[in-house]
Amino acid sequence: GAGVSQSPSNKVTEKGKDVELRCDPISGHTALYWYRQSLGQGLEFLIYFQGNSAPDKSGLPSDRFSAERTGGSVSTLTIQRTQQEDSAVYLCASSFTSGVGDTQYFGPGTRLTVL
């Protein structure tokens, strides 16, 4: 079956513009995660969705970042008024449940460059 897909694969934008990044999780996976990977850094947790529960937004770095998940499937990460420090690879992952032991499957990422 298909894996996690993300679009676009690359996004170049100007400082101050808004961007939307999309994630299509594996069908049937109830948990979805967004991470940010900056150059030379590990993965930084941003936000986590589990079923119909309220998302865990504790990793979002500022109020310019938001995410939603429609119909328990597709998710969109929105960054408003982008800054140069937002340049990074944004990774999405999904898992069957959020239980310990459930493997997270990662998408290929969206490389965001803010000029």
Added chain:
Amino acid sequence: AQSVTQPDIHITVSEGASLELRCNYSYGATPYLFWYVQSPGQGLQLLLKYFSGDTLVQGIKGFEAEFKRSQSSFNLRKPSVHWSDAAEYFCAVGALTDSWGKFQFGAGTQVVVTP
């Protein structure tokens, strides 16, 4: 505070030679430990994970890792490296009481394989 350290940013190894990647963690609870690999342009792929039981864990692609509680380490090994093993490797740690989103990733070790 929990933390994960991968002391080696970059490792160069000859094809056919053995490889060991270091991972040290600091965690208050019993840790759950993971190794992921990220090939160029690819998402992260789980190599192996440790939750409990036998401290020597076998993974995919011929990798293994050993959990050493006394040393707070979870080093990844492969007896004979193939050119296709050139990639970036990430160690991650979490705990049973944490949500998945709270897992901590190391900064990664870049592995270069020479002929």
